[in-house]
Amino acid sequence: TRTTRPQRLLQAVSINAVRGDPDSVIKAIDHFCKHTEWAMNVGDEKGAILDLVVMETCPSTVLELGTYCGYSTVRITRLLPPATKLITVEMNPEYAHVARQVIQHAGLQDKVCVLEGESADLIPKMANMFGIQAFDFVFLDHWKDHYLPDIRLLEDCGLLAQGSVVLADNVVCPGAPDYLNYVRYNLKYSSRFYQAHLEYTRVLDGLERSEYQGD
Ligand SMILES: Nc1ncc2ncn(CCCCCNC(=O)c3cc(-c4ccc(F)cc4)cc(O)c3O)c2n1
Ligand SMILES: [Mg+2]
DSSP states (O other), X not given: OOOOHHHHHHHHHHHHSOTTOHXXXXXXXXXXXXXXXXXXXXXXXXXXXXXXXXXXXXXXXXXXXXXXXXXXXXXXXXXXXXXXXXXXXXXXXXXHHHHHHHHHHXXXXXXXXXXXXXXXXXXXXXXXXXXXXOEEEEEEOSOGGGHHHHHHHHHHTTOEEEEEXXXXXXXXXXXXXXXXXXXXXXXXEEEEEEEEXXXXXXXXXXXXXXEEOOO
């Protein structure tokens, strides 16, 4: 039977990337997506903005919703100090399996926990599962119409604290209008937009950075 796109992406990583070298994994995926087959990774242009926001946040607890093949997981985790942990949620078991192998190829498996399931089901269990109070950094890259309900759920579960940073991918394409409206006009957030392009294309897109101001 035909391979899937994530399996073909993983093959490109195993052939072209150096084991234990996250930057070579990132380069191998971007090369595959630019020259062989488009895939919905955050990509190199938006990825550079993601890097900057992560570095300025210096988070010790990170949550990612929507792992896909683990590209942004590797981008974020490679910037984190040793003691930190990143929890990433993926509901598609096949994507999760590929992501674990991509993350392992990068040598980052000890800093990452790939959780399989729906964000709405897993978020309420996270405080107990991991003994955490709040997330310093959250990257939203799952169903675009789940961004708003899930940021509200994070608030209700007390998983956002003053200074927590939420970065959302694709706020222009495919778009998350209800989410943008909420974070831009709600006094609980200080929000700003980073104009960019849809990964590997010239289509306009962007990231929204929203800092939680506390209850
Ligand atoms: N609730 C829950 N909990 C956990 C979960 N884990 C996974 N999911 C489901 C996530 C399904 C993939 C989400 N990502 C996208 O749909 C996406 C799409 C495009 C795109 C596509 C075609 C175009 F023509 C233009 C742009 C570009 C992007 O950068 C995207 O990130 C979950 N859901
Ligand atoms: Mg995305």
